[in-house]
Amino acid sequence: MLTREQVLEAVRPWTEGKRNALQIRDVVVKGRQVSMTVLHPAGAEQAPLEAALREALAREGAETVHIRFRPLEAAAPKASGPQSAAGAAAGAGPVKGHGAGLNSPLLEPANGVRFIAVASGKGGVGKSTVTVNLAVALARRGKRVGLIDADIYGFSVPDMMGIEERPEVVNDRVIPIEKFGVKVISMGFFVEDNSPVVWRGPMLGKMLRNFFSEIEWGELDYVLLDLPPGTGDIALDVHQMIPQSEEIIVTTPHATAAFVAARAGAMALHVGHRIIGVVENMAYSVCSHCGEREYPFGRGGGGRLAETLHTELLAQIPLGSPDNHPAEPDFSPSVFKADTPVGAMYLEMADRILASADSNN
Known part of the structure; x- marks a missing residue:
């Protein structure tokens, strides 16, 4: 050793x-x-x-x-403020300052914040949808929840949650946007007109550090991180900044998707993160005529992945989107209502995560 x-x-x-x-x-x-x-x-x-x-x-x-x-x-150390995030996103250069030393109460072990990174081996498996709905489910269970959209190239959380406003700056601190009881920060808040983010790896790490050191999070019980797909620099940065983080791996039931997702799971184990479990998204669809389940992406991938990673299958979420209407207050295109079947699945997943926290204490 x-x-x-x-x-x-x-x-x-x-x-x-x-x-x-x-x-x-x-x-x-x-x-x-x-x-x-x-x-x-x-x-x-x-x-x-x-x-x-x-x-x-x-x-x-x-x-x-x-x-x-x-x-x-x-x-090199240099004074920076919350505007540095917006400046870098707009093309003003890399965010200066914090390096490895982060001045963030959120990261102090004594505060008892539980960090959960949601990862996948590839894009298009619904990782962000799972992250958003799990964060909302934990908030519905009375927990104080923060959500970091760490998929800096492919940020989507603000749109998925129906967030249109931008964060305010109070006393040189960025106030995250709160919706459905979840405090949210995303690269999407600092990019104009859906412009592409053309950055090298070190700049991504600096932005992620700013998400901790320049945001006024307040007191939280849980922080969920929507990681980019794959096993790149951001995953390593999360490990370096939050060695106590746990992970959830998202896959579809397709065998190839599960095979690729195993790499994300191997990365989590490689850096010492505990894997809470696997979520099989798009697990099935329900026939509108006969009510029977259909399996457009095959079967069994999530279960096999959980066995490979020696963890449990947390949930099998069906294919589909929430039946939300834009005229509704608090509209979101991706957050399932608590009283829907899929919303209940996320609440059950949140309960299992809360129970696992109690068993570890």
């Missing part, structure tokens, strides 16, 4: 006694797996540097090493 101290000692020749010394941050060690961020001077050649660091860590017994490189200039 490796320790953080062993990792820092192994890379010390590159971090001390040199004019162009590196800075090492976000060191996370799980068994013999190491991930870290390397801040390097401008002009440094990354390839030979990465090879040397990997070799040094391998001599200490590291088997898997993930290194993210960032220039020192971009990571």
Whole structure:
């Protein structure tokens, strides 16, 4: 077993006694797996540097090493405010400031906030729909819930919840939008006219950090994170910032979708996140003429995925959308009402998650 101290000692020749010394941050060690961020001077050649660091860590017994490189200039501390998020989204450059050190009460373990990241192996399986409805279900059970739309390229939560207003800034803090009892923050609030977000990985991490450090969340019991599909930088950033996070994996019943979703589950296990369970979305449809179930995407994928990940199948959600009308107050195109069959399924899922929290205490 490796320790953080062993990792820092192994890379010390590159971090001390040199004019162009590196800075090492976000060191996370799980068994013999190491991930870290390397801040390097401008002009440094990354390839030979990465090879040397990997070799040094391998001599200490590291088997898997993930290194993210960032220039020192971009990571240098600088005053920032909530406008930095909007500025970066509008093309004013990367968000400056917080780096790995986050000043967010939300992340203090003593506050008892339970973080649940909702992940999938691929897009189009309804991950955001599951996230939104589970967040609303937890709020309906009386919990104080926050929702972070961390799918920064493919943000959709504001539209799905029917949110049209933008957050306000009070005393240099961004106030999240609250709807259905859920406090929401999303990249969509800072992008004009559905413009594409053209960013590299480090900028995504900075925006995610701003979602913690510059938002006035207040007191919360649960924070749900709608992750991008796959196993990219955001998943690693979530692990580094919230090592205590748990995960739910969403798939469809199709065998290929479940196979791809297994990668997201493997990523969660790789970074030490506990998998609460699997949600099989679009599990079936109900024939409008005979009332029988039909299976347009096949059967069994969610159950097989749960077995592969040694977890439980939390729910099998049918294919369909809420029958909500735009004229209704609090209209949302994607949130199921509590008294509908699917709304009841999400309440049951919320109850299982609440019960699992009680059993772990």
